[in-house]
Amino acid sequence: MYRIYFFIGLILFLYLTSCLDDVAHDNPIDPDNKNQGLQLKGKVQTLYAPVAPIPNAVLSIQQLNKNIFSAPDGTFEFNNLEPGNYVILCSAPGYNTDSIEINLGSHSNINFNLDGLPYFERISLSTHHITRFFPVDDFFNITLEAKVNDTDGVSDIHKVFFEIPEFSASDTLPASLIAGEFRMTLSVSDLPVNTIHSLIGRAFFLSVMDDAGIIVKSGEQFLTRIIDETPIVTFPQNLTTVAADTINFEWQVVRLPFWFTHTIEIYQINFGLLSFVTEINNIGATETSYIFANNLPNGDYVWILIVEDEFGNTSSSKEGTFNVSK
Numbered sequence: 232m233y234r235i236y237f238f239i240g241l242i243l244f245l246y247l248t249s250c251l252d253d254v255a256h257d258n259p260i261d262p263d264n265k266n267q268g269l270q271l272k273g274k275v276q277t278l279y280a281p282v283a284p285i286p287n288a289v290l291s292i293q294q295l296n297k298n299i300f301s302a303p304d305g306t307f308e309f310n311n312l313e314p315g316n317y318v319i320l321c322s323a324p325g326y327n328t329d330s331i332e333i334n335l336g337s338h339s340n341i342n343f344n345l346d347g348l349p350y351f352e353r354i355s356l357s358t359h360h361i362t363r364f365f366p367v368d369d370f371f372n373i374t375l376e377a378k379v380n381d382t383d384g385v386s387d388i389h390k391v392f393f394e395i396p397e398f399s400a401s402d403t404l405p406a407s408l409i410a411g412e413f414r415m416t417l418s419v420s421d422l423p424v425n426t427i428h429s430l431i432g433r434a435f436f437l438s439v440m441d442d443a444g445i446i447v448k449s450g451e452q453f454l455t456r457i458i459d460e461t462p463i464v465t466f467p468q469n470l471t472t473v474a475a476d477t478i479n480f481e482w483q484v485v486r487l488p489f490w491f492t493h494t495i496e497i498y499q500i501n502f503g504l505l506s507f508v509t510e511i512n513n514i515g516a517t518e519t520s521y522i523f524a525n526n527l528p529n530g531d532y533v534w535i536l537i538v539e540d541e542f543g544n545t546s547s548s549k550e551g552t553f554n555v556s557k
Contacts, residue, residue, distance in 0.1 A: 268313060269337065273342045274307070278344045279383050284304050284306075290320070293319075319341065325348055329343050329345055349381040351379055353376070353377065362546075364549055376412070377414075379413065389442050390439075395422070396434065402417075435453065437452060462485050463548055464536050480495055480522075480523060483519065484519050493536060494537040497509050497510070497527075501530075533551070534553070
């Protein structure tokens with residue numbers, strides 16, 4: 232009887248085994264699948280030398296709505312892909328998005344070299360009201376300043392420029408001696424307006440371009456204020472000879488409906504030209520005088536009083552003059 236059961240079991244086993252051999256192994260993760268799909272792998276890294284990996288970049292296959300992330304060393308890998316045409320997108324914070332189209336017919340490798348985006352660290356628009364004995368007309372100008380950087384480094388910055396769309400005005404800001412800083416001063420003659428006041432409430436835009444031609448544009452920027460009132464200096468004036476040890480600078484009280492401080496600028500007169508000597512800043516709004524230790528060499532001097540609000544807008548006095556003779 233035992234032999235009969237044994238032979239029956241053996242026959243069933245062989246039958247089932249032959250049936251299992253006929254089962255389709257179409258599942259991509261089935262180890263018996265003779266065609267598990269194609270592999271697409273590669274690396275995400277920076278554009279410029281020294282090339283560095285970019286981790287956590289998002290890689291997407293549009294046709295499959297499939298996303299993966301690059302590893303800490305920048306590598307990535309798509310598996311079990313069918314042959315065909317694919318568009319792979321690659322994006323990472325601080326970098327320009329890139330894409331590659333590939334006709335996948337076998338296991339393949341592709342690499343992404345992403346261009347780091349430029350960005351603004353600081354933008355400043357300020358107005359400046361200047362009064363002078365000559366010429367007698369008051370002078371107004373605007374200063375545009377931008378501090379920019381780039382994910383690839385500040386050396387990748389190509390240029391910074393501004394636009395005022397409402398007036399179809401634009402120009403490039405010159406670079407300063409400090410890397411990444413750009414500055415431009417504009418007067419009425421530089422713009423299609425009759426007065427600086429007409430620019431209040433008008434949108435300015437600043438843009439920064441890197442060497443690869445990628446442009447990042449700022450949001451709307453506006454002038455905050457024009458200070459029409461000007462301070463008036465009272466002493467010293469008219470080349471008055473000042474005390475040998477101290478100078479007591481004096482001016483009329485300035486009444487403005489907003490926060491501000493005073494600044495004193497001192498220039499020496501050399502053969503009719505002004506040479507900057509020093510400035511004293513952060514003098515309180517309620518002050519009408521300032522005692523300055525007179526350590527200036529003999530000569531003739533000009534001093535100017537400036538009021539400045541919290542946004543960097545300024546208004547300056549007409550010149551006062553004094554003489555130092557020790």
